[in-house]
Each structure stands twice: as C-alpha cells, then as structure tokens.
Amino acid sequence: MNNALGKLDRPNSYIGRSVTRPNAKRLLAGKGRYVTDMKLPRMLHAAFVRSPYAHAKIMSIDISAAAAMPGVHLVATGADLAKLCKPWVGTLDHFRGMKSSPQLPLAIDKVVWAGQAVVAVVAQSRALAEDAAELVEVAYEELGVVTDIDLARQEGSEIINPDLGTNLSFTLKVESGDVEAAFKDGAVEIEDVFHFGRHTAVTLEPRAIIADYNSSEEQLTVHHATQTPYQFQDLYSRYYGIAESRVRVVAPDIGGSFGMKLHVYHEDMAVVGLSMLTGRPVKYVADRMESFLSDIHARDHRVTSSMTADASGNILGMKVDDVTAIGAFSSFPRTSVVEGNQVVRLMGAPYRFRNYRGDLSVVFQNKVQTSQYRAVGHPIACSVTESLIDGIGRRLGLDPFEIRRRNIITQDMYPYTSPTGYKFERLSHEVCLDKLHAEMDYPRLLKQQEELRAKGVYRGIGIAMFVEITNPSPAFYGVGGARISSQDGAIVKITPSGEVQCLVSIGEHGQGTETIIGQIVAENLGVDRETVRVITGDTDVTPYGGANWACRGAGIGGETAFQAAKKLKQNVLAVAAAILQAKPSDLDIQNAQIVDAGTGNIRIALSEVARISYFRSDTLPDDVSPQLTVAHHYSPKGYPFAFTNGVQGCHVEVDVETGFVRLIDVWVVEDCGRIINPMLVNEQVRGGAIQGLGAALFEECRYGETGQLENGSLADYLVPMAYEMPDIKIFHVETPTRDTELGAKGCGEAGTAAASAAAMNAVNDAIAPLGAHVSQIPMTPQRLLRALGKV
Amino acid sequence: MKARAFKYFRTQSLEDALQAFDRAGGEGCYLAGGQSLVPSLSLRLQAPELLIDISRIESLTGISRSGNVLRVGALTRHAEMLTSPEIARHAPLLRRAAPFVAHPAIRNMGTFGGTIALADPSAEFPAMTLAMDAEFEIASLAGTRTTKADGFFRGLFETGLQPGEILTAINIPCFGNADRCVFDELARRRGDYALVGAGVQGNFAQDLVSTIRIAFLSVGSTPLRARHAEAAITGRALSADAISDAQAALGDDLDPEDNEETSATMRMHLARVLLGRLLGRLSQPDCMRQDEVT
Amino acid sequence: MNERVPIELEVNGEAVAKYVEPRLSLADFLREELELTGTHQGCEMGACGACLVLLNGKAVHSCLMFAVQAHGDHVETVEGLSQRKAIADIQQAFHNNNALQCGFCTAGMLVTAHELLSRNTTPTRHEIRDGLSGNYCRCTGYQAIVDSIVSVARSRAGNVDTPASPGERGTAS
Ligand SMILES: Cc1cc2nc3c(=O)[nH]c(=O)nc-3n(C[C@H](O)[C@H](O)[C@H](O)COP(=O)(O)OP(=O)(O)OC[C@H]3O[C@@H](n4cnc5c(N)ncnc54)[C@H](O)[C@@H]3O)c2cc1C
Numbered sequence A: 001m002n003n004a005l006g007k008l009d010r011p012n013s014y015i016g017r018s019v020t021r022p023n024a025k026r027l028l029a030g031k032g033r034y035v036t037d038m039k040l041p042r043m044l045h046a047a048f049v050r051s052p053y054a055h056a057k058i059m060s061i062d063i064s065a066a067a068a069m070p071g072v073h074l075v076a077t078g079a080d081l082a083k084l085c086k087p088w089v090g091t092l093d094h095f096r097g098m099k100s101s102p103q104l105p106l107a108i109d110k111v112v113w114a115g116q117a118v119v120a121v122v123a124q125s126r127a128l129a130e131d132a133a134e135l136v137e138v139a140y141e142e143l144g145v146v147t148d149i150d151l152a153r154q155e156g157s158e159i160i161n162p163d164l165g166t167n168l169s170f171t172l173k174v175e176s177g178d179v180e181a182a183f184k185d186g187a188v189e190i191e192d193v194f195h196f197g198r199h200t201a202v203t204l205e206p207r208a209i210i211a212d213y214n215s216s217e218e219q220l221t222v223h224h225a226t227q228t229p230y231q232f233q234d235l236y237s238r239y240y241g242i243a244e245s246r247v248r249v250v251a252p253d254i255g256g257s258f259g260m261k262l263h264v265y266h267e268d269m270a271v272v273g274l275s276m277l278t279g280r281p282v283k284y285v286a287d288r289m290e291s292f293l294s295d296i297h298a299r300d301h302r303v304t305s306s307m308t309a310d311a312s313g314n315i316l317g318m319k320v321d322d323v324t325a326i327g328a329f330s331s332f333p334r335t336s337v338v339e340g341n342q343v344v345r346l347m348g349a350p351y352r353f354r355n356y357r358g359d360l361s362v363v364f365q366n367k368v369q370t371s372q373y374r375a376v377g378h379p380i381a382c383s384v385t386e387s388l389i390d391g392i393g394r395r396l397g398l399d400p401f402e403i404r405r406r407n408i409i410t411q412d413m414y415p416y417t418s419p420t421g422y423k424f425e426r427l428s429h430e431v432c433l434d435k436l437h438a439e440m441d442y443p444r445l446l447k448q449q450e451e452l453r454a455k456g457v458y459r460g461i462g463i464a465m466f467v468e469i470t471n472p473s474p475a476f477y478g479v480g481g482a483r484i485s486s487q488d489g490a491i492v493k494i495t496p497s498g499e500v501q502c503l504v505s506i507g508e509h510g511q512g513t514e515t516i517i518g519q520i521v522a523e524n525l526g527v528d529r530e531t532v533r534v535i536t537g538d539t540d541v542t543p544y545g546g547a548n549w550a551c552r553g554a555g556i557g558g559e560t561a562f563q564a565a566k567k568l569k570q571n572v573l574a575v576a577a578a579i580l581q582a583k584p585s586d587l588d589i590q591n592a593q594i595v596d597a598g599t600g601n602i603r604i605a606l607s608e609v610a611r612i613s614y615f616r617s618d619t620l621p622d623d624v625s626p627q628l629t630v631a632h633h634y635s636p637k638g639y640p641f642a643f644t645n646g647v648q649g650c651h652v653e654v655d656v657e658t659g660f661v662r663l664i665d666v667w668v669v670e671d672c673g674r675i676i677n678p679m680l681v682n683e684q685v686r687g688g689a690i691q692g693l694g695a696a697l698f699e700e701c702r703y704g705e706t707g708q709l710e711n712g713s714l715a716d717y718l719v720p721m722a723y724e725m726p727d728i729k730i731f732h733v734e735t736p737t738r739d740t741e742l743g744a745k746g747c748g749e750a751g752t753a754a755a756s757a758a759a760m761n762a763v764n765d766a767i768a769p770l771g772a773h774v775s776q777i778p779m780t781p782q783r784l785l786r787a788l789g790k791v
Numbered sequence B: 001m002k003a004r005a006f007k008y009f010r011t012q013s014l015e016d017a018l019q020a021f022d023r024a025g026g027e028g029c030y031l032a033g034g035q036s037l038v039p040s041l042s043l044r045l046q047a048p049e050l051l052i053d054i055s056r057i058e059s060l061t062g063i064s065r066s067g068n069v070l071r072v073g074a075l076t077r078h079a080e081m082l083t084s085p086e087i088a089r090h091a092p093l094l095r096r097a098a099p100f101v102a103h104p105a106i107r108n109m110g111t112f113g114g115t116i117a118l119a120d121p122s123a124e125f126p127a128m129t130l131a132m133d134a135e136f137e138i139a140s141l142a143g144t145r146t147t148k149a150d151g152f153f154r155g156l157f158e159t160g161l162q163p164g165e166i167l168t169a170i171n172i173p174c175f176g177n178a179d180r181c182v183f184d185e186l187a188r189r190r191g192d193y194a195l196v197g198a199g200v201q202g203n204f205a206q207d208l209v210s211t212i213r214i215a216f217l218s219v220g221s222t223p224l225r226a227r228h229a230e231a232a233i234t235g236r237a238l239s240a241d242a243i244s245d246a247q248a249a250l251g252d253d254l255d256p257e258d259n260e261e262t263s264a265t266m267r268m269h270l271a272r273v274l275l276g277r278l279l280g281r282l283s284q285p286d287c288m289r290q291d292e293v294t
Numbered sequence C: 001m002n003e004r005v006p007i008e009l010e011v012n013g014e015a016v017a018k019y020v021e022p023r024l025s026l027a028d029f030l031r032e033e034l035e036l037t038g039t040h041q042g043c044e045m046g047a048c049g050a051c052l053v054l055l056n057g058k059a060v061h062s063c064l065m066f067a068v069q070a071h072g073d074h075v076e077t078v079e080g081l082s083q084r085k086a087i088a089d090i091q092q093a094f095h096n097n098n099a100l101q102c103g104f105c106t107a108g109m110l111v112t113a114h115e116l117l118s119r120n121t122t123p124t125r126h127e128i129r130d131g132l133s134g135n136y137c138r139c140t141g142y143q144a145i146v147d148s149i150v151s152v153a154r155s156r157a158g159n160v161d162t163p164a165s166p167g168e169r170g171t172a173s
C-alpha cells in the first residue's frame, strides 16, 4: 500500500477527503462561461441545410435565393469547403482490415443519413441563418435505404459506400481455449439473443463551437465544447493545413460530455472553413433536434451468446456473436469499432473460465454514426454475461450470489490474464460481492419478495458484476496510428506570494478534475488547497496531453500532478535549505510554512522563499538557482490498462398488468483503487448508474424503415428524470494500482457499466414466476407485456 | 430552432382581439399561455404572420359559481387547478387530473382555454370536460354562443371552434353530494403525455350507478367518451362482473392508433386495465375522501 | 417582418427598455441582449428546464415565451436571485452536497427549488422529485439535488442540520 497517502491526520491531507469543488460556486451563481454563452466581436452564426433522406444522390443545389437574403454572409456547399479541408477516414491500423470511406464537412454527391449536413449558411443571427437555409433548394434522387443489419450483409443489398464494395466495415474473431469441447462437456447450456437499443449522450449543453480565423496571422482560435483540446488542435492543423502552433483550441466550461464531445463532427469541421471563408468568427450551436440527428449514437448491438457449465455450476465456456451497426461511416479519429471490440473482449471478464470465442461484425447502415459514449461496450458485455450466468444458476437451482461465488476470479489468482487477453493486476470481486450481499440485506429482500408474490406483487432482485477499463496506455489508440495522446502533463508553480498555480492537460466538465488536482497538489506541497489554482482547457496555456476519455483523469492526470508537485517540493526545499543553511531532507512544508521535519517548528514561510527566489536571488549562494516552476509528463507504463471492478444490485417492482417497472433501490459496490475524493466518486457513480438505468428502461433512438429518426426530440426520446429515478447507495472497496504512486484508477464508467444489466436481471427475476423473460433493452411496457403474453 | 418572423399584437379587449384576427385575413393566430404554440413556432411547424396575445384580456379570467354552474375563465392557468378551493370543491376531477398535466413551470403558464382549443387527444383536461359534461362559451365578432363538450372534439387537433372564435370560458356543472370521480393515467415518466389516461365521474344512488361518464385520452384522434362501457354499468353496482363488462365494452369505444412503439393492441389492453382499476376505486364509497392526488 | 418593437420590463430589479424582434424568445433576449447567460437552453421546447426564470415571481420556461410577451412584467434570473441572496442557502446546500457537475442544469434547478420551497416548506423527497420532474440533469443522477432541497427545508424550518460536511473519507472503507 502507498503508506504516505491517506493519512488524514496530517496537516494539508486532502487525498481521500470529500472536499467541495471550488469552481462550483461560480456555476451556482450563474457565472459559468460555456461556449454557448460566448460572443465575439463581429461574430456570425451558422445553420445547416440537412438531408431529409437517409440515402439519396444530390442532383442539384440552388443557393441563389438564400445568398441574396439580407443579413446572409455566406452560403457554402460541400464543394466549397472541400477546397480547404482534406478528407478524413475513420480507420485505425490495429483494427486490421477495417474499412470506411473518406468524409468531408458537407455532403457533395450523395447523402448517407437523414440529417446529414449538405449546405452551410452563415448570417448575422441564427434566426436569419435558419430563414436563409429554408430558401436553399436541393434536388435529390432517392436510393435504397439500408437499415437492417442482416439485409445490409446480404448479397445484392444496396451498398452505401460503393468504393468499399461491402456494407461490412470490420470483423474480428477472438478465440481462446477449446470452446467446442467445453460445450460438449457442459452439463447445462444457456443460449439467448440480446438486443441493445441505439442511444445517445444527450448532454444538456449541446455541441457548441466558435471558430475564429485571423488571416493576417494565419492563426485559428477555436472555442470548443470538447473533451480533447489537443486532439482538435492536431486535426484542425492537419486537415486545414494551418501550422500546429497557430491553432489554439480553448475548452471553457462544458455542459456535459460523456464521450460524445471528442469525435470529429462534420458541422464542427465545416465551421472552421466557414470562418476562413468569411474572415470572421463563426458560431455554431447544435439545437436539440440537430443533436439527435448528428451527435454520435452508441450501442445498437445484437448479441447471440451461449454459456455452458458443469453440474456444479462452474462455467466452462462462452460463445458470443456480436453484430453492431455503426452508421454510414466509421467515426473519426477513434473509429466506430471500439465498442464492438470491447464487447467481445469484456465478455465474462469477472469469471475464470478459459474457453471463449467472440465474433464481431461491424456493419454500415444509413443512420448517423455510432461511437464512444460513456462505458463503451461495458453495458453490453455485462448484460449478456450476467444474464447468462443467472440463467445457468436458475437451471441448476443456484442463487445468483452463489453461482457467481463459484466462478469469480479469486484473490489468489492475480495477476490474471483473461481469455481475451486483458491483464488484471488485482481486482476485488469476492469482497465486493460479499459487501453487496450484506448491504442490500439479501435474505430480507428474498423473504419480502416471497410474501409479496403471494399477494400478486412482483418484485425482482438483480445483481451484476463488472470489470471496467481505465487508465488506457498507448495500446489503446496510439498503436493504431492515431495522434491521440495517452500521456498527460502538469505544470506547477509557486507564485511570488507563495500561492500555487497548476496547469494540467486534463479537463474539467463537472466531474471535479480541478478539485482533485488541487487536493493532490496541495497535499504533496503542504499548502492549503484554497491557495492552489488549477487551470485547464487551453492549448496555448496548458501542457500537452490526452485529456478526458476512457476514464483517465484521476489515474493518469492525477499521477502527473502528484509527481509534478513532489518535484516542486524538492525544489522549494532546496532553496529553503540554502536560505536556512539546513539540509533539505531535514525540512518539510506544512500549511505553506517551511518547518523542521522532525519537530514541525516553523522555520520560514513559503511566501518568503518565493519572494527571495523571485526578487532577491542575489542573496542566495551562487550555486542555488531557484526552480519554482516544474513541468512533468506521465504516461502509463506497466499494465496496458488499470482495470477496476465492482457489483451492482437492483430492486424493482413490475406491474405485470401494465408492463411498467418501478425502480425501488439500487446499490453499487465499486473499487476504483485509491479514492481521492469520495463525494466526487459517489457522484460519478450515481450519474453513471442513472445513465445505465435510462438505457435499461427508457432510452432508444427509434428509426422507421426509411431511415428517419422518429423520436429525435427531448420530448420523445425519454431521458431518465428525477421522479422515476431512485436514490442509489454506494459502497467502496479500495485496491490501489501499484503502477502509480497515487494508486488511483477511473470511476466514471462504473455506474453505467452494470446498471442496465442489474436492472434486466431484476426484471427477469420479478417475472420469472410467470414464465416470462426479456433480453432486450430498453425494457418498455410493450416489450414486457409481450414477454408476459398480455398483448 | 428559431421561429420565423411574425408581428405581435397584444390587447386587453376581447373585441380588439377578434377584430385583429379578422383583419389578418386568415394569417392570425391567438396566443394564450404559449406552452404549445411557442414550441410549434420554434420548430417552424407553424408560421402565422400575426400573433394576437389574448393573455391579458380580463374577461377571460376568473373562476366563479352561479347556481349549479362553475364558470372557469379560459385564461385560468393549469396551476390554479391545484390551488383553487372552488375547483377542489365543485370540479374535483380537474383537481385530480392537474398534477398529471406537464410539469410545474408549464402549469404556471398553460391555460385551460388553450388546452381545450388545441384539443390534443393526449391532453388531460379536454377529456375531463367530456367526463364532467362541460359547456364552452365562445365569442366571435357575431356575438357569443355556447356548445357542449360532447361533439366539440371533431378530429385530430380539430374542434368546433370556427376560425377567429375565442373560447372565453368553460362552464362545469357543480359536483354533487352523490357524485364520485377518479382520474389516473399511465405515462412513461411524470408529466409525459400518457400512453392512456381516463377520468370517470358518476352519480351514485346507494351503491348503484345512476349516471356515469367515462372519458379517455391518448386512445384515438380526439379525447373520447366510452359510451358502451358507460352503458354496461349504468344502473348496476360496480361489482367485479360489472367492471369486466365495462372493460369488454371498451372495444367498441376506443380506436387507438397503431404504431411500432405502442401498438393498438397494447393501448387497448392498457385502457382496459386502467378502467378496471379506476372503477374499482370508484366503487369505494369513500373514494372522494381518499387523497388520491399524487 | 423583422421589424423591431419597443419593450419595457424589469429584469432583476432594473428597468430595461429595448427594441426587439417579436420572434426573439425571452431566453435569447436575456442571454444575448442582456448578457444574462446564467439562464441556459437545452431543448428550446419546454422539456429540459435549463431555461427557467421567474416571471412575476413564478417559475416559467424562458424558451416558451417571446420577449415581447414579458413587456410590463418582472423577470428574475439566477443572477438576480443570487445578487439579492434569495437563494444563498440553496446554493450553499448544492455546493456542500455537490448537487451539480457540469452546472448547465443548475440555474433551472435553483429556480425550481426556490419556487418549490416557497409553495411547500416541508416537502418530502417524493414531492421534491415530483417538483423536479421537468428539470433534466444528465450528470448528477438527481439524488444530491434532492438531498440539498431537503436540507434547506430543514434548516429554514429551524432544524439546522450540520451542513453536509465534507466527511472523513465519506462512505469509503
Ligand atoms: C414539455 C411540455 C409538456 C407538456 N405536457 C402536457 C401534458 O402532459 N398534458 C397536457 O395536457 N398538456 C401538456 N402540455 C401542453 C400544455 O398544457 C399547454 O399549456 C396547453 O396545451 C396549451 O395551452 P396554452 O395556454 O399554453 O395555449 P397556447 O400554446 O397559447 O395555444 C394553443 C393553441 O390554442 C389556441 N388558443 C389558445 N387559447 C385560446 C382561446 N381562448 N380561444 C381560442 N383559441 C385559443 C392558440 O391559438 C393555439 O393554436 C405540455 C407542454 C410542454 C411544452
């Protein structure tokens, strides 16, 4: 264990404490500054003409009436922007054989999903831009629409990207052990087909961007609601041919992201070109209808899977066939196959069986792209595994806790490599499972369930174990050729008055990055955290780094700041030692005072050391040159990923007459390693779990046969709201990673990873006495009523 | 999502409003609470040239009783249905339905007249006017007229209001001592338009149903009365048999839309379940005392 | 028809006189003309609650009305409520409980909480969740928001809770 950490009795010990977020006060007063709020001098507004068809040829475009409208500055077509912007292709080298067609900001010859942007209008106000957009006339010739994942792969199907000659983007087979033999040996076998609806992130602040190109300096400044400023600096530079050092991306306050705000969007790319063409700042904020049509969607998988076990319930093997549809292109720069890849690799992750086969097929269709959204692939792998293991348990008369106990990877088995190649340093399944059992008072719930069933009330209890991927190393994207950094940077400096400024490459979107970095830096330096100011989100200011994706802020960003602060402390003590004519090792810093390490007696104030360093270095010995600014970069070196784990419990009541499900209780036990701030971890887990519960019961992008999104508004796409959602009880187990001194792993996706699985198991437990079963989310009243044979 | 340009006219006089509409030659549109109209304009589903704001017309406000009739001004906000003692006493069905109408802030603005004039088949109050046997007061340049709720809702978003007419008030027969009423709905989330909803108001002699009105929402292109179901239980006690007869009769009353997400079969099934539950509650003599308002 | 018309109203206690296009929503008016960007928009159709403000003391969606409709009215936004300290205790409770992450929903949540507590001084958790039924938050999962409103109701009633104090390691074990 990292003993220096977590001692809460030391002065300035913040790591492990639930401290509040200093930056939240500003947001509470209505003084946040989101891109949506920003106004630049001479700024213009963009709106887009979008395709009404899911698949059609563009025959002609007439922009004359729109261009002639007063207040309109520019009407640009795909051809206009193609002169400035290079096409991009959403593939990565390590997904061997993967295909996707080149993309440009606006469609030129044909449109491939309903809602694709075709023409851009730039005007003095958004309202005027929309007025003019209505005047643009585009003639289309409709093509056959591909929506169905099976038809898409059939001989003679309409091909969306004729240059590729197929609607199949990628296939993958992961195989380990002897699966066929395992299924031959097994005493029981369960097979099921699972459907996971398409859903989308629905951040409350939609996508927002202001591009400001200054031709006299050939400088592009982009104010961008994004998770990954440096990634976009690189892309805008390379695709628009602007020197990297002259592209500045600023990410101010961001109204939610969840993985949705790190992909390249056609409109966002277009806006850069529109600013270059008009020579003025151009703002684009997706309205909610546009968000549904153009933000990435996620999930949309059909998984056929079977599991086999011996008569005592030891799982012997698992087979998985995942077919996922990703839209007409693979998204860029992270591709649309990562989710499927993680689905087939995370299957069965908490359990110790060795025989596994996973097949993945990634299919193009005429819908908007899917890509990474919170808990990429996890909910799918978790739901399939956890449903099948429940099925095995039911067959053998083993309780859900018991069947899991017999199969989890135990403490004595680490380090452990899964059949799909994931390396687990150390997880805590047994402890988590026991904790959940105790905290949910499982025996009491079972008793109550039985009593209520006698009265015709159907309650169900479901549990789901999970393994989450966090702290990704370059093995994630870097090896595939993507310029997506897996390292992060921190610059920490002492100001002349002895305060601390810390610039980090990871960003703040409300998860509390600035707070935890402040905690880590303050504790390591020995100062009050109120005096630490953390700055994020500006490529001209903050150090280079990957920023926020795949759960890496605390684990990687935190470690970076940790090491930077330690280095800085050494530098401060070196100066102090010179001033005090003492040995650095005899000194320490507490409450911003340099003290004797042994006695704690104050020797000199940090502010005095800073004053002397900056203004009176002449009084220091010649060989002392104060370095009160330190920069440090860190990238994971040991395990390719830091896996976390946990288990969730869900208690529901199903109204078997109406198919309505009421969530009674949800429990989450999770282990994200070293916890820096329990309150913030709890909030990450809660928010994540609610997104999983939304997926379980409500969320689904519904398309008609012609490829039209039928519920693309916030009134029709049902997000989870306060009234239907339960309070969530959270418990922690801490197994720090030894790869870093801080020991933190990620926690942002744990909630989402297993919430829908636990809910599905709970619903199935509730309706099992009626002989009913569902294997599809969202579990809508109609699907439940059908399962129950009522309609 | 910005509305197309329009002109705006606000007046405190009913006469001025009617005339303004007339002058606009078919391009005018009344604006009351705006909670349905404004989003429809922002989505550019509608683009009138002139908006006539009637929300400040004094004569369209207020709740008053004369004799056995409660007059509810068209501008009465949904929120008032939850707080007005007159509504609670004389039109308790509205009080019971009100918590299900949208969310608190929308109820602060949305008006009773607006929801009736719009006649959304999934809205709660239009159906309730059928269950309460309400009557509508309507003004036009030609004068005023009244018309019964029965027969007013003609088709999808189509009512007996002629172009330019303003709904000024809703007259509701006061709730009597021997009356009982219940409301409930099945909505996916609180405040959503329901998959199915219903209000029932009946007059009881002892435990026998003397008269009863059952009105459904979300099961057709208009709010609907379930006349066959009503007939099945009139004159009877609300026994299990009677209730199941009423449920069976619904097949002749309702005409739910069929779509992939909510099939007609499912809506019919839910309507039957809901009716069974409502009549079960109504059969309790003390059902008006229970605080059913959730 | 893009002609501007004069309106006069009071916003956060200050008299405001402006010329606006009739089609300008109150939300856009507040945000763009008056630079009161504390009020947000997440849907422009009444479904998310990010745009709530007080109109003559009542919570309304500023996306569901045009600025011209507010002529002669009193509008108060999160900035005004903060300035006159009408919601200081709610803001403090939100801060203590971390009832916000990205903060984009927060102004709407505060307006709802403020109105709810003025209607019902002792709301149950269930009533609070009902009151919040039109306020979407993608980040928090709502629980901390409910906790905050409960704690404000208690402390306003004189049952002063020890402010949800930054706990020692929270529930960590
Ligand atoms: C997110 C959201 C959720 C909602 N959920 C529900 C719900 O669950 N149940 C429900 O019932 N409603 C719901 N509503 C609608 C709400 O109740 C509206 O307030 C109501 O439908 C219309 O009333 P209004 O006063 O706002 O009318 P407006 O929007 O002003 O007008 C609606 C229409 O009626 C006409 N009109 C208005 N008043 C009159 C009059 N006196 N005479 C003649 N014509 C008139 C207008 O010209 C317009 O065509 C919801 C609205 C929103 C935005």
Ligand code: FES
Binding pocket: C040, C041, C042, C043, C044, C045, C046, C047, C048, C049, C050, C051, C052, C061, C062, C063, C064
């Ligand atoms: S912006 Fe007004 S409710 Fe969403």
Ligand code: FES
Binding pocket: A204, A255, A256, A510, C099, C100, C101, C102, C103, C104, C105, C106, C136, C137, C138, C139, C140
């Ligand atoms: S805090 Fe982000 S939407 Fe509520």
